[in-house]
Amino acid sequence: MSGAGDGDAELRALFPAPPRGPLAAFREQASFDWRRMKLAYDSIQAIRAKDKIWKFMEEHPLFKHSEATPSLDEQRHLATKRMYVIHNADLVPLEEIAMHPRLFQSFTEAIFMWDSSLAIKLSLTFRMFSNTIRGSGRDHHFPLIEACDEGKIGGCFALTEIAHGSNAKGMRTTATYLPDEQCFELHSPDFEAAKCWVGSLGKCATHAIVYAMLVSKGQSHGLHAFVVPVRDPRTLRPLAGVTLGDLGEKVGLNGVDNGFVMFNKYKLPRSAALDRLGGVDARGDYRSPFRDPAKRFGASLGILSGGRVHITSISTNYLQKAVVIAVRYSAARRQFAAPGAAAETPVLLYQQQQVRLLPYLAATFAMRVFCNWFGEEHVRMSIDNMMGSSDAELAARGVELHALSSAAKPLSGWTARDGIQNCRECCGGHGYLKAAGIGELRNDNDANCTYEGENSMLLQQASNWLLGVWARRHQPAFADTPLGSVHFLARATSLLAETCAADTKEDIVQPATVVRAYEWLTTYMLRLTADKVSRLRSEGRSDYDVRNDSQAYTAVTLAVVYGEHFMLSHLYKTALALPDAACRGVLLRLAALYGAFMLERHMATLYIGGFFSGEQGLLLREGIVWLCAALAAEAVSLADTLAPPDWCLNSVLGYADGEVYKHIQDGILTYPGALERPRWWRDVVHWDTYVPAKL
Incomplete structure (x- = not known):
């Protein structure tokens, strides 16, 4: 797109010129077209998809940001209702993602830019659950995918245990095959073996992808996946033999109902095993389409890498919003004046502000370009796997993708952690306001440094x-x-x-x-x-x-x-x-x-x-x-x-018009109860012990 044409016209239509205001002088200095720069990391199809999602959310009454923090239960409730609205709208169908794999990244980015809890709930309940079945299951599992797609059931992913997270070989949940009954017996020996931190399990999930040690004929064959009903879809009550619950309030992401689950000699039919890459036959003998165990392991690693691949994008989304807010605020905020100057200097022009902030602007572009490609690569590999490919190249891709995700996920989480904190500090005291929008980004990103594999591990x-x-x-x-x-x-x-x-x-x-x-x-x-x-x-x-x-x-x-x-x-x-x-x-x-x-x-x-x-x-x-x-x-x-649209960014410091103080004033004066006497005012006033002096 080196010249003005249809592509440029579409970009201008999708992204109108920002309003004039305190940021106009900086925008006039730019040497490039900010709209065209989007094509460095997005395709035009991906840009259209995000615009479609954002317009849908902006027009729907359920997608309104609340000024005050709702109760924990209401956060869970809102995230769940919004999740079903987005899912039922089917804004980016799977068929389109298969044709344009980058659309999956665009879909998740668009949702994350509005609310991370919603995006994670959506991904865990539908995408991750169904994709795991597609990658590891067989034809008889596909009705579960259909039921999930129709919203009749909701899924989750249960790997980590209370006493074991990183050490997969130390997991103690077992699935023992009973050939006489043609079933598995799923069992948690004690609370330390309870599956925990399972997103969407705390209140809502009806089915779980459970990783357990497959035991047959007295021999353990290591961790294998099973699709396990845990709640009655009609009542949401736990099934017999299943104990589950909510882990409670967290540092961030409180719209996501993380839960725990234990099994007491819970019987599963043999068909519950997601055994396309390996499992037991009716007699209990272990079988795998891979003669080489290393290749089976490589293929499974590629599937399991999806969470880490996804987190590179999640971390990028958090840092992306924080950087937009901090850069715009730094350009609008003026402090001190050079000798003889008529006006104070924008803090963005101070060297220390630049060195604290702009490397993270560069890091955001590096991460955005990388994670969009990485997500697209993983989608392609997942499609190849679903199509039944089991060649050496696919296994090698799975192993290398696992290694790269194991380095990129910590790097992205830590870079976002440090960058968001610098953005908060670059916004000074105003950055500490909830209405600034940076504090929640910092809290929500914190989990990226631990889940889906602790970073050092x-x-x-x-x-x-x-x-x-x-x-x-x-x-x-x-x-x-x-x-x-x-x-x-x-x-x-x-x-x-x-x-x-x-x-x-x-x-x-x-x-x-x-x-x-x-x-x-x-x-x-x-x-x-x-x-x-x-x-x-x-x-x-x-x-x-x-x-x-x-x-x-x-x-x-x-x-x-x-x-x-x-x-x-x-x-x-x-x-x-x-x-x-x-x-x-x-x-x-x-x-x-x-x-x-x-x-x-x-x-x-x-x-x-x-x-x-x-x-x-x-x-x-x-x-x-x-x-x-x-x-x-x-x-x-x-x-x-x-930048996402202003209503999506939701920051009094980061709106496109740069009118920081106007938005701070509006945010403060309209905050619920800001101008009211506290309901507990009598606990402050003690007229029996104090009489104001006459003036």
């Missing part, structure tokens, strides 16, 4: 895969890793011999230079970790001790830089491919800032390994400051690119 899974890759880097087929996340390791020897040649701040933050630095850094950390593992083994340490004692400063850092490198290089390639020259130039600067900002955190390693020398570390920091100053004029228009 996930990084270990990524590093374990990388160590396996390192061992086979010289094999002829090495370059065939399907997602290409480690293709550069084929040049490991020459990479490790390199040093940084940049001698100016401009050169050291060139995106190509930063990407190359990350290739060296990832390779160096991989060799360092492999050498430590080898040394520990040579000392006679057990595998358990070797893994435990190689984490800090080696394996964990390795997995982090692996994720950072891929996210950066993907943004860089995306920027280079943009047809619009102005957008391409700005996106390349964002790639440079994101890469330099993340790389600076590894300064010690760059010097320890000999890649940096002399004053190159100072040059890198000067380059970051220089890039921030250069991007300040583009920041408001970049925020416009990322």
